[in-house]
Structure formats: structure tokens, C-alpha cells
Amino acid sequence: MDNLVICKRCGGNACYEQKVNEDITTFLCMGCGFTTSTLLKEGSEQVENAIQTSPELYKDLIFKDQDNLIWLPSTITLPEKGMVFIDGTSKSNWKWAAVKAVEITDEDRKLRKFPEDQKFRMDMKNVTSYEQKNFMDALEIIGFYEN
Numbered sequence: 001m002d003n004l005v006i007c008k009r010c011g012g013n014a015c016y017e018q019k020v021n022e023d024i025t026t027f028l029c030m031g032c033g034f035t036t037s038t039l040l041k042e043g044s045e046q047v048e049n050a051i052q053t054s055p056e057l058y059k060d061l062i063f064k065d066q067d068n069l070i071w072l073p074s075t076i077t078l079p080e081k082g083m084v085f086i087d088g089t090s091k092s093n094w095k096w097a098a099v100k101a102v103e104i105t106d107e108d109r110k111l112r113k114f115p116e117d118q119k120f121r122m123d124m125k126n127v128t129s130y131e132q133k134n135f136m137d138a139l140e141i142i143g144f145y146e147n
Contacts, residue, residue, distance in 0.1 A: 084144075
């Protein structure tokens with residue numbers, strides 16, 4: 001079952017709660033852009049794995065709520081549309097970044113190796129930045145809400 005609930009990180013009312021099964025529930029706040037699940041309890045193997053594989057800025061932005069759930073910034077990737085991620089230099093100096101996907105050209109393939117079946121790449125030369133509270137705007141630029 002899916003619900004909108006109050007976000008335990010930012011207090012906004014646009015936190016999407018999805019019950020995956022009897023034991024696992026995920027949360028994605030469309031307001032602040034952070035995510036967690038009932039598997040991401042402080043000290044859990046899942047949290048340790050996330051910490052080991054995350055960039056330093058993502059680690060710096062980890063938030064623990066009153067239920068000891070660990071909230072991490074989201075990275076949303078739609079391979080044929082684009083990607084939204086955090087970009088910045090510190091906990092106090094970051095924004096949401098959005099890049100659109102573009103078709104891989106023959107010229108692109110000469111410059112870099114892409115898997116044969118990959119048809120799109122992220123256009124990192126044309127990054128658009130959004131303030132911390134504008135996660136939904138960043139998603140809109142990559143067509144997240146389109147069918």
C-alpha cells in the first residue's frame with residue numbers, strides 16, 4: 001500500500017511511503033529528496049554498505065530520525081530521460097543537480113567506450129542546479145512525472 005506521510009527528515013507532507021512487504025517499507029520525500037527504508041536502521045549492514053559506497057558529500061548529509069532510520073540523499077536515474085543527484089562541496093554548500101539524457105552519437109562512441117546496447121548518456125556539460133528545497137523541480141526537468 002502506498003501513502004503520503006509526513007517526512008521525518010524535513011517535516012514536509014510529500015513523503016511517499018511504500019510498503020514493499022510485511023517487513024519492508026520505503027520512504028522517498030518529494031520535498032527534501034531524501035530516502036530511507038525500514039532496512040536502513042543505524043548500524044545495519046545496509047547502512048554500512050551505503051556508507052562505504054557513497055561519495056563523501058552524501059555521507060556528510062546522512063540524517064538519523066527518531067526511529068533510528070538513516071536518511072540518505074536520493075539519486076534518481078531514468079536512463080532515457082536524465083538523472084537528479086546532489087552536487088556541492090560541503091554539508092552547507094550543495095544543491096540538487098539535474099542532467100538530461102541525450103542520444104549517444106557515433107562521435108561519442110569514438111571518444112568513449114559505451115556498451116553496444118546503451119543508446120543514451122547523461123549530458124554532464126549541461127547541468128541545471130536547484131536549491132535544496134526544489135527536488136521536485138529537478139525531477140520535472142528530466143521528465144520524471146511524464147508517462
